[in-house]
Amino acid sequence: xxxxDIINPNNLVYEKPELLTENTMHYCPGCSxxxxxxxxxxxxxxxxxxxxxxxxxxxxxxxxxxxxxxIDWQEAAHGRAPAVATGIARTxxxxxxxxxxxxxxLASIGAAEILHACNxxxxxxxxxxxxxxxxxxxxxxxxxxxxxxxxxxxxxxRDVGRNGYPxxxxxxxxxxxxxxxxxxxxxxTPATIRKCxxxxxxxFQAALDKKGTSFVEVVSTCNxxxxxxxxxxxxxxxxxxxxxxxxxxxxxxxxxDPESYTPxxx
Amino acid sequence: MAxxxxxxxxxxxxxxxxxxxxxxxxxxxxxxxxQVNSRGYHYSFMKNPEACIGCSNCATVCPDxxxxxxxxxx
Numbered sequence: 461x462x463x464x465d466i467i468n469p470n471n472l473v474y475e476k477p478e479l480l481t482e483n484t485m486h487y488c489p490g491c492s493x494x495x496x497x498x499x500x501x502x503x504x505x506x507x508x509x510x511x512x513x514x515x516x517x518x519x520x521x522x523x524x525x526x527x528x529x530x531i532d533w534q535e536a537a538h539g540r541a542p543a544v545a546t547g548i549a550r551t552x553x554x555x556x557x558x559x560x561x562x563x564x565x566l567a568s569i570g571a572a573e574i575l576h577a578c579n580x581x582x583x584x585x586x587x588x589x590x591x592x593x594x595x596x597x598x599x600x601x602x603x604x605x606x607x608x609x610x611x612x613x614x615x616x617x618r619d620v621g622r623n624g625y626p627x628x629x630x631x632x633x634x635x636x637x638x639x640x641x642x643x644x645x646x647x648x649t650p651a652t653i654r655k656c657x658x659x660x661x662x663x664f665q666a667a668l669d670k671k672g673t674s675f676v677e678v679v680s681t682c683n684x685x686x687x688x689x690x691x692x693x694x695x696x697x698x699x700x701x702x703x704x705x706x707x708x709x710x711x712x713x714x715x716x717d718p719e720s721y722t723p724x725x726x
Numbered sequence: 727m728a729x730x731x732x733x734x735x736x737x738x739x740x741x742x743x744x745x746x747x748x749x750x751x752x753x754x755x756x757x758x759x760x761q762v763n764s765r766g767y768h769y770s771f772m773k774n775p776e777a778c779i780g781c782s783n784c785a786t787v788c789p790d791x792x793x794x795x796x797x798x799x800x
Contacts, residue, residue, distance in 0.1 A: 461731060466733040471797055473795045488742075490789060494790050649750065650786045654786070689745065
């Protein structure tokens with residue numbers, strides 16, 4: 461069979477989701493943000509909620525997220541996305557509100573906002589992209605940077621005495637009674653991407669069912685600031701990030717008691 | 727078992743040449759072109775088109791969603 465016979469709309473199995481705009485993303489080659497944006501677009505399309513979804517974009521690399529997904533967006537000040545989303549969710553109870561935040565935005569500058577929004581159990585979805593570094597500003601140390609990890613501001617590796625310990629914010633959030641679904645995923649292989657899509661879909665479903673806050677952490681790479689190729693960065697992430705940030709569901713209220721929390725062990 | 731053949735179309739101008747699709751392909755179909763697109767990236771192409779099974783792994787991992795996948799059963 462000729463190639464031109466195969467390339468026919470009747471044989472289509474995968475194409476760009478309609479919700480993603482034609483704009484070329486500003487992200488570096490191989491950046492995990494692109495995959496997470498695509499999954500969000502696919503999930504919103506599958507649930508058919510594009511006319512009632514409102515996203516809150518952060519400060520960080522994903523600040524231009526509103527250029528790429530065709531839904532309503534609001535840009536928030538640094539770290540304040542959960543506070544802005546609280547206002548939107550309370551004034552528009554029929555809408556589905558989500559925030560999209562990085563680790564500098566969520567775990568450092570916005571730590572108070574996210575903890576209290578989750579503790580109040582605001583009906584929203586939080587997508588937390590954790591690459592262990594401040595990507596947009598040039599790779600400085602973030603609260604989630606691993607011990608010994610080299611960054612622009614820790615050239616000899618993160619030192620516990622001087623820089624403290626990495627913060628497992630997802631574990632903190634899972635213990636709060638306001639959250640209904642707390643999970644940690646990754647997007648480095650086709651299998652984990654499909655799993656992550658299911659997790660995001662479940663989180664949006666929980667928001668539609670008014671179950672409280674759903675929190676999806678996506679452990680991701682920042683190959684440009686880790687100074688690796690995208691493929692090497694994925695390998696580095698599996699070797700170094702996963703022993704500390706163990707992927708899996710931390711809390712699932714559809715399976716167990718809403719207050720339950722299971723610590724993940726490596 | 728019915729034989730499946732697939733084909734992928736890469737949007738050359740959108741591709742940033744990250745190479746994630748090349749390692750995700752189970753059939754070693756994709757490669758990075760020696761030529762570059764207008765932005766200077768070595769875009770992906772089908773170096774071994776006969777082996778494609780249309781599994782859409784490449785399109786799933788593509789951060790810029792520049793791959794479209796087709797599949798036929800024969």
